Amino acid sequence: MNASSQQGLVRQHLIDPETCIRCKTCETRCPTKAISHERNYVVDSAKCNFCMKCVRPCPTGAVDNFFDLVCLYSTSQQLGWLELPPDAQRSPTASAPSSSVANEARPIVPPVQQNTACERPTRAIVSDNYRITAQGSENDVHHVIFDFGDSPFSCSAS
Numbered sequence: 001m002n003a004s005s006q007q008g009l010v011r012q013h014l015i016d017p018e019t020c021i022r023c024k025t026c027e028t029r030c031p032t033k034a035i036s037h038e039r040n041y042v043v044d045s046a047k048c049n050f051c052m053k054c055v056r057p058c059p060t061g062a063v064d065n066f067f068d069l070v071c072l073y074s075t076s077q078q079l080g081w082l083e084l085p086p087d088a089q090r091s092p093t094a095s096a097p098s099s100s101v102a103n104e105a106r107p108i109v110p111p112v113q114q115n116t117a118c119e120r121p122t123r124a125i126v127s128d129n130y131r132i133t134a135q136g137s138e139n140d141v142h143h144v145i146f147d148f149g150d151s152p153f154s155c156s157a158s
Contacts, residue, residue: 009068013048015041018083020062022126023142026054035063042078124148 015026017040027035034047035054041062054063065084073085127147133139 009070010045010072011050012045012067012069012072013043013050013063014065014067014073014078014084015043016062016065016084017041017081018062018123019060021060021144022129023059023144024129024131025057025059025140026063028140029054029057036075038079040079040081042075044075045072123151 013034015035020041022037022041024037026041027037031051031053032047032049034044034049035041036044043063050066058064124146126144128145130143130145132141132143
């Protein structure tokens with residue numbers, strides 16, 4: 001179900017593939033099973049009801065992206081993304097979801113190490129994701145392994 005916030009526009013929930021660490025948290029929290037993954041985590045707009053149950057548990061804020069669009073992006077389009085589509089393809093009024101519950105949610109800011117300064121961003125791919133806690137436990141802890149490829153990882157303490 002898609003909420004329409006302005007005439008001619010439809011609301012869509014998207015996951016940022018650059019910020020997502022593929023921890024599976026959003027997928028396990030989604031009561032409508034709207035979130036799935038292959039290479040990227042994607043949201044099926046036909047199943048998403050904007051309940052926001054995936055937003056708060058996300059450790060990076062990657063799932064906190066809601067846009068007013070002229071045309072919805074399919075899950076197959078989302079699977080091929082390296083980053084969210086350019087702003088030119090989005091409505092200038094893109095903002096948080098329009099439901100009253102969603103408007104109460106605050107954006108989640110990813111944690112930042114204050115004593116580290118990176119000269120330039122480095123891209124990484126999640127090569128593996130191991131669940132450390134037992135199935136059904138109260139917490140869901142994962143060991144995530146990143147592959148930086150040939151990219152140098154150059155950060156220095158400030």
